[in-house]
Amino acid sequence: MIRIRPSTSADGSRAVEIWRAAVDATHDFLTPGDRIAIEEQVRSFLPQVSLWLAVDADDRPVAFMLLNGSSMEALFIDPAYRGQGIGKALVEHAVRLHGTITTDVNEQNGQAVGFYERMGFTATGRSERDAQGRAYPLVHLLFSPQN
Numbered sequence: 208m209i210r211i212r213p214s215t216s217a218d219g220s221r222a223v224e225i226w227r228a229a230v231d232a233t234h235d236f237l238t239p240g241d242r243i244a245i246e247e248q249v250r251s252f253l254p255q256v257s258l259w260l261a262v263d264a265d266d267r268p269v270a271f272m273l274l275n276g277s278s279m280e281a282l283f284i285d286p287a288y289r290g291q292g293i294g295k296a297l298v299e300h301a302v303r304l305h306g307t308i309t310t311d312v313n314e315q316n317g318q319a320v321g322f323y324e325r326m327g328f329t330a331t332g333r334s335e336r337d338a339q340g341r342a343y344p345l346v347h348l349l350f351s352p353q354n
Contacts, residue, residue: 209296222268270283314333
């Protein structure tokens, strides 16, 4: 059974592992150089931030979500646990905490775009580049419980 809990300092390396596996499974559009550069950034920052973790019965993290207020900055699921409702549970947790939430998704990540559409997110805009200025277009999304 999956439950959601806040991260601790001991969870940092596992969060990076989840990120790496999820990106390798879904972000085939990244250039090898960008993939390496992004991982370096993630390894230096992800263990330092507060995350919401989905953990298994042994308290082992299998997914994480980064919230900055009502903005969902990251949602990554270990590929071995995809399709089990974990992403949905994390989004529902964010909605319980904040009501309306926003997120950005790489336009080239069709699996993630489809997930957010199925969850009821609506597109509010688009950017040609990601937050670091790389040529990876983002779709800006909004979820409101009234939708």
